[in-house]
Amino acid sequence: DAKTTQPTSMDCAEGRAANLPCNHSTISGNEYVYWYRQIHSQGPQYIIHGLKNNETNEMASLIITEDRKSSTLILPHATLRDTAVYYCIVKGSQGNLIFGKGTKLSVKP
Amino acid sequence: GAVVSQHPSRVICKSGTSVKIECRSLDFQATTMFWYRQFPKQSLMLMATSNEGSKATYEQGVEKDKFLINHASLTLSTLTVTSAHPEDSSFYICSARDQGSTDTQYFGPGTRLTVL
Numbered sequence: 406d407a408k409t410t411q412p413t414s415m416d417c418a419e420g421r422a423a424n425l426p427c428n429h430s431t432i433s434g435n436e437y438v439y440w441y442r443q444i445h446s447q448g449p450q451y452i453i454h455g456l457k458n459n460e461t462n463e464m465a466s467l468i469i470t471e472d473r474k475s476s477t478l479i480l481p482h483a484t485l486r487d488t489a490v491y492y493c494i495v496k497g498s499q500g501n502l503i504f505g506k507g508t509k510l511s512v513k514p
Numbered sequence: 515g516a517v518v519s520q521h522p523s524r525v526i527c528k529s530g531t532s533v534k535i536e537c538r539s540l541d542f543q544a545t546t547m548f549w550y551r552q553f554p555k556q557s558l559m560l561m562a563t564s565n566e567g568s569k570a571t572y573e574q575g576v577e578k579d580k581f582l583i584n585h586a587s588l589t590l591s592t593l594t595v596t597s598a599h600p601e602d603s604s605f606y607i608c609s610a611r612d613q614g615s616t617d618t619q620y621f622g623p624g625t626r627l628t629v630l
Contacts, residue, residue, distance in 0.1 A: 448607045448621035504558040
């Protein structure tokens with residue numbers, strides 16, 4: 406079973422920031438949080454990952470709470486092409502990624 | 515990010531035939547690759563973990579004699595669906611683990627299999 410919980414769906418206006426929350430209350434001290442997204446009928450795309458500190462790259466920012474029990478992925482200026490299912494993942498014991506249902510983000514004009 | 519390719523992207527076959535899907539890491543070496551299956555409107559389900567030079571590890575409920583996995587080199591893993599049936603129709607996706615500094619998995623674009 407996935408170790409994370411996410412809202413089923415979210416809407417965001419084009420050009421605005423999209424903030425996608427994720428709960429991972431059972432995460433252990435050395436486990437990273439990974440974010441991927443999947444656009445319809447394509448393979449998942451890696452976005453970002455983090456352990457304790459906040460992270461930023463060209464795609465997004467990742468904010469992790471101090472207790473590491475939750476995190477938020479931020480797309481600073483959402484575009485229509487950011488419409489996708491976003492997955493927040495903590496790896497399984499075998500190092501594999503366990504996908505939950507993710508959050509379906511709809512960016513609207 | 516790193517690039518993973520899959521071939522073919524789409525295949526249609528007759529019931530009872532076998533289909534081979536290739537997964538390649540193009541710009542890094544991957545000792546570990548993973549095979550997933552995704553049915554419509556569902557999330558990805560891990561089928562098996564493929565380790566270079568050794569036998570694959572299959573998830574519970576996945577028949578190893580039906581879904582043959584070979585990982586003969588550090589950049590190539592293959593999945594063969596043997597004696598395919600219509601219920602095997604699905605979206606098959608591989609990922610390759612880049613165990614460099616980021617230890618991140620990168621996914622291929624997926625293969626849409628339709629068994630008639």
